[in-house]
Amino acid sequence: xxxxxxxxRREIIAFFSSLAGYVLVILFLGISGFFTWLYGSDVFFxxxxxxxxxxxxxxxxxxxxxxxxxxxxxxxEKRSGTLEWLITHPVTEARVVLGKWLACxxxxxxxxxxxxxxxxxIAWLGPVDHGAAVGGYLGLLMISAIYIGIGIFASSxxxxxIVAYLIALFTGFVFHTLFDLISGTLTGTTSxxxxxxxxxxxxxxxxxxxxxxxxxVYGLSVTxxxxxxxxxxxxxxxxx
Amino acid sequence: MSISVTGLTKTYGNxxxxxxxxxxxxxxxxxxxxxxxxxxxxTTMKIMTGYLAPTKGEVEICGYSVAEESTNIRRKIGYxxxxxxxxxxxxxxxxxxxxxxxxxxxxxxxxxxxDYVVETCGLAPEAHKNIRELSKGYRQRTxxxxxxxxxxxxxxxxxxxxxxxxxxxxxxRSLIKEAGREKTVLLSxxxxxxxxxxxxxxxxxxxxxxxxxxxxxxLIRKTSGVKTYFVVLGGxxxxxxxxxxxxxxxxxxxxxxxxxxxxxHIETGENxxxxxxxxxxxxxxxxxxxxxxxxxxxxxxIFRKLTSTSGDREx
Numbered sequence: 426x427x428x429x430x431x432x433x434r435r436e437i438i439a440f441f442s443s444l445a446g447y448v449l450v451i452l453f454l455g456i457s458g459f460f461t462w463l464y465g466s467d468v469f470f471x472x473x474x475x476x477x478x479x480x481x482x483x484x485x486x487x488x489x490x491x492x493x494x495x496x497x498x499x500x501x502e503k504r505s506g507t508l509e510w511l512i513t514h515p516v517t518e519a520r521v522v523l524g525k526w527l528a529c530x531x532x533x534x535x536x537x538x539x540x541x542x543x544x545x546x547i548a549w550l551g552p553v554d555h556g557a558a559v560g561g562y563l564g565l566l567m568i569s570a571i572y573i574g575i576g577i578f579a580s581s582x583x584x585x586x587i588v589a590y591l592i593a594l595f596t597g598f599v600f601h602t603l604f605d606l607i608s609g610t611l612t613g614t615t616s617x618x619x620x621x622x623x624x625x626x627x628x629x630x631x632x633x634x635x636x637x638x639x640x641x642v643y644g645l646s647v648t649x650x651x652x653x654x655x656x657x658x659x660x661x662x663x664x665x
Numbered sequence: 666m667s668i669s670v671t672g673l674t675k676t677y678g679n680x681x682x683x684x685x686x687x688x689x690x691x692x693x694x695x696x697x698x699x700x701x702x703x704x705x706x707x708t709t710m711k712i713m714t715g716y717l718a719p720t721k722g723e724v725e726i727c728g729y730s731v732a733e734e735s736t737n738i739r740r741k742i743g744y745x746x747x748x749x750x751x752x753x754x755x756x757x758x759x760x761x762x763x764x765x766x767x768x769x770x771x772x773x774x775x776x777x778x779x780d781y782v783v784e785t786c787g788l789a790p791e792a793h794k795n796i797r798e799l800s801k802g803y804r805q806r807t808x809x810x811x812x813x814x815x816x817x818x819x820x821x822x823x824x825x826x827x828x829x830x831x832x833x834x835x836x837x838r839s840l841i842k843e844a845g846r847e848k849t850v851l852l853s854x855x856x857x858x859x860x861x862x863x864x865x866x867x868x869x870x871x872x873x874x875x876x877x878x879x880x881x882x883x884l885i886r887k888t889s890g891v892k893t894y895f896v897v898l899g900g901x902x903x904x905x906x907x908x909x910x911x912x913x914x915x916x917x918x919x920x921x922x923x924x925x926x927x928x929x930h931i932e933t934g935e936n937x938x939x940x941x942x943x944x945x946x947x948x949x950x951x952x953x954x955x956x957x958x959x960x961x962x963x964x965x966x967i968f969r970k971l972t973s974t975s976g977d978r979e980x
Contacts, residue, residue, distance in 0.1 A: 427766070428766075431767060435752075438755075439754050442754045443754065506747075507751070509711070509746045511767070513742070513744045514739060514764065514767040514768060515768060515769070516739075516767050664718070665677070
């Protein structure tokens, strides 16, 4: 496991060694802060001391921001040839993928940690449902895990970061919106299954403070599946 | 046996990059892998390091099969990939430490190893810098340093001196020679001179096949017997007639129409007093020499010479 940790560490340092890393985190905080406090159905407009407006904003901002974090992870390594450098160390492809995923997830978790002042301020404004707040944060961490998995898979497909971003965004869109959208037009088991396949259903449940096993199973399985696909993609060179 | 390659074949679609090549390298040998670009050198090296899988054939490194013990083998190999990929955003020391940690080196061991390779590879004056700030020569040294870091038994270096200036080339060569005292080294190049000075044995590969595998001394003997000169003559009235005269004295003449004046590539044997003969001819026919220079043997010439039987060679 130590190699996963070393790859993760190197990735986080690389992220913050460029200005782009800071810009991304600041933009994320700025945009989610703006919609939580200043614009649209913000906290003051709703008039309730809860984090719903923040969670709903973060649910969308993460959807757009995560592909920007993940797009370079494998695409850049492939483009510059460092993937060969990395893989010719005693490291398996799965560990490389896992290390990259973990780094992105830690970055998102740190960004979310930086939004804690929002939570504290709202808790100061009025009585907050702490269970729902914890559930909401866990929900955001879970959908982030999924989108990062998808993003890493997208990044393993190409050497072009922009293409990786677009593939991740489109695939993310299927989970984020499309399943939910189609489910709304149908009824019965198909509708339920489609809703279950999307992230919205699980996130909304969790943001209400209800965390059930199926949310976890869903999050874990979609993430694991994406990471497996990314690993297979890196190993494909051995089968050609 | 340190490296053993048996019947290696690699096919990409319809294209055969490597065709049924076999060779062995003993422990402590420094072997040059020589061939023009696209000959299959890099593909072979990538297969040897486990980065690519062969279509057919087998590679064994230090007695382990690459196909079966891929991870174990990577611990035994120091590999410098083609174009020397590095992380430009990392510092030299951080980069080396990262490489070492992927080899699961302990903290103390790693520190000692980093100090050692920084010293041996002459990286000390630039060690505090980020890789993106390094000159090409220091980047190459960083690449070689990473390959040496975990004290591997086998070094595989893919074109370690490409793109370096003459001073840097000399530095890297001596580094490789130094490493070759204890380790088995396989290095690739498309420059004959390169392998001549560094390697004790040369394997020449062309179009995916081995065309020669011999000690460097034998190779030098075979290729240095024949020399080619480029001659431009002035005072020539009838170039065709001149060519006929030249042909009677030297056996291989190729006219060159590169310049405005008539010029020829003339091949001579090792013991032919070429300059003397040419001067005599000039005196006799009223020509004068406008240009006379030796021509470096191209790899293609060397392949031709090596693959043709000795009776064909003019000497």
